[in-house]
Amino acid sequence: MQYDAITFDITDDIAVITLNRPDVMNALNTQMRAEITDAVSRGGREARVVVMTGAGKSFCSGQDLGDRATAANLDLERTLRDEYVPMLRAIFDCPVPTISAVNGAAAGAGANLALAADVVIATESAFFLQAFTRIGLIPDAGGTWYLPRQMGLAKAMGAALFAEKITARQADDWGMIWEAVADDAFDAHWRGRAAHLAKGPTAAFERVKQAMRASFDNTLDDQLALEAKLQGQCGKTRDFKEGVVAFLQKRPAQYEGR
Template sequence: MTYQHIQFSIQNGVARIMLARPNKLNSFTEDMHLELRDALTQVQSSIDARALVITGAGRGFCAGQDLGDRGMQIAVGQAPDLGATVEKFYKPLILSLQNLRVPTLAAVNGIAAGAGASLALACDLVVASESAYFLQAFSKVGLIPDTGGTWLLPQRIGMARAMGLALLAQKLPAQQAAEWGLIWACVPDAAFQDEINRLAGLLAQAPTQALVRTRQAMQAAASHTLEQQLSMEAGFMRELGWRHDYAEGVAAFLEKRSPCFTGE
């Protein structure tokens, strides 16, 4: 597929997706969804990708749905089926990220609003530039947070703060988002790209399967009893203990050297 609304590359173990509609703050259109789906499919099947970074071009990360997109136009006398849009595009997007075979890093370089905020929060790590901010703008147009927002926000910061963000539609600066625990870190603008590159390199050199199993275990914890969670941990530890990267990690520790993980 030829991409017009995103940029995609894989280099040195790091897959990178840049949302590339800067004149529209990288807001979603149907065409951009299709390109994202294709790129994520490539990451899932590539033996070269060990980590994924998602960011935005220009001064924004993603401003959510482009309400001017032809697929979102409201026909005269006909109400739109927004649920169908969620089922067709946003639900598969979030699930594909949550089930990706490599760890994911959202590099939030500017506004992350609506579905754009949820896209970032669906990644394993979220790092934002100091000038970035998050906005749950749905209530301003008579809607609820979608793209997983009603699940991701309370999971990250608790019900009181999640409800306040959703009902009041107020900007949450990146520094405050970090203080609340919504994101991993807020980084000064001048150091932002260097920090993203550093973290992407660390993820790409890490024991990939262990990171993905960690994600899966933490996702499951909210709906598990302690006994169920302990059983899941036992199963994952059994599997990971048979893998090359565990043997390499132990050998490197005993030999007092840096490990060379393969992701297997």
């Protein structure tokens, strides 16, 4: 696929997807959703970590309500089912770690696109806004699934009902994101985080994601059984053998992701 609404780059096993409509605060239209879906899937196949960030001063302002192509035939149920669901599933199902590097405002569906990643790193000047009730809607793009899990039901309900800005520092304190970083250190910081994951035991990371997500629906016995199964699989990888040898030799492990 040719990318026009985003840019896509793979360097040193890190796939970086940059939402690239800064004139509309990287608002999501049909084209951008299709390109993100394709790029995340490609990154999961060709890289060892996938990063999403935004061009300009915003991460993503959500659905592009000013897009004439969308507004002419706006069917929210169809749009969510046919365009948002494939994009969100691509992120959720990505076999490698995903990072949202939130460089500015993340509002509406843009906020929930950010929260769909495994790890969210934001600049201290960034904010998250569940803007939906301001126009008579409910949080979508996975918001009603991610928010209660990441920040608890009480905070999630308030965020949805009041539609107030949540600063990056608040989001960090509430457990909504992994960390808020000073603006002047942000770019180098998320790139360092991505490099760390890209050099890590990729097969183990994939199973970490699987186990963590399953825990919400499993009993303790189910979860212990799943841990044993997945750990058995990890124990057969080349990376596990390398990790043990490196530990004994007191040197950094050289993981290959297999």
